[in-house]
Amino acid sequence: EIVLTQSPDFQSVTPKEKVTITCRASQSIGSSLHWYQQKPDQSPKLLIKYASQSFSGVPSRFSGSGSGTDFTLTINSLEAEDAATYYCHQSSSLPDTFGQGTKLEIK
Amino acid sequence: EVQLVETGGGLIQPGGSLRLSCAASGFTVSSNYMSWVRQAPGKGLEWVSVIYSGGSTYYADSVKGRFTISRDNSKNTLYLQMNSLRAEDTAVYYCATCLAGGDAFDIWGQGTMVTVSS
Numbered sequence: 001e002i003v004l005t006q007s008p009d010f011q012s013v014t015p016k017e018k019v020t021i022t023c024r025a026s027q028s029i030g031s032s033l034h035w036y037q038q039k040p041d042q043s044p045k046l047l048i049k050y051a052s053q054s055f056s057g058v059p060s061r062f063s064g065s066g067s068g069t070d071f072t073l074t075i076n077s078l079e080a081e082d083a084a085t086y087y088c089h090q091s092s093s094l095p096d097t098f099g100q101g102t103k104l105e106i107k
Numbered sequence: 108e109v110q111l112v113e114t115g116g117g118l119i120q121p122g123g124s125l126r127l128s129c130a131a132s133g134f135t136v137s138s139n140y141m142s143w144v145r146q147a148p149g150k151g152l153e154w155v156s157v158i159y160s161g162g163s164t165y166y167a168d169s170v171k172g173r174f175t176i177s178r179d180n181s182k183n184t185l186y187l188q189m190n191s192l193r194a195e196d197t198a199v200y201y202c203a204t205c206l207a208g209g210d211a212f213d214i215w216g217q218g219t220m221v222t223v224s225s
């Protein structure tokens with residue numbers, strides 16, 4: 001099973017700040033890495049697929065990069081509505097796995 | 108409108124059984140690969156099972172032998188039969204799929220809560 005480790009687990013940030021969340025895989029997964037946003041009492045929503053492809057309708061301040069074992073989700077000019085927990089997900093090999101999540105708090 | 112609606116959750120005693128349903132609209136369940144993902148209270152996301160368009164199925168080790176994923180093409184509905192339930196199966200269960208191609212989950216249901224407790 002491929003283990004995904006996100007960092008940090010929690011971050012408190014101010015609006016307009018730039019945020020970087022990392023996801024490290026226990027073995028190479030190519031570009032089969034996806035990012036989701038989940039707000040309290042809501043289902044997860046896809047932000048980025050295949051490491052760097054923005055999903056339709058997602059604000060342009062969200063971007064992704066990386067390949068192999070190291071991946072990054074970047075949020076430029078953070079907005080208050082971005083308060084949420086963010087998860088990475090690998091689909092390179094079964095079982096699919098998720099990172100433990102990164103909770104963003106807006107100051 | 109593309110939509111997934113889960114039903115069937117509830118309170119069940121340890122060792123009991125429950126069947127979750129996920130009704131799809133706006134697309135055909137049998138033409139897409141469909142998954143179940145769960146989230147224990149206050150915890151992260153955990154992949155549970157997948158059924159591919161060809162019918163192949165796969166399970167997380169934590170549920171293998173106890174859970175069965177299936178679909179009814181005539182009802183355009185996905186199911187998760189859960190047997191021998193344990194306290195650690197307590198979670199919100201989501202069905203999810205990938206309509207835009209590939210295997211990132213771009214459509215999720217609203218989830219249904221399963222509580223296993225005596």
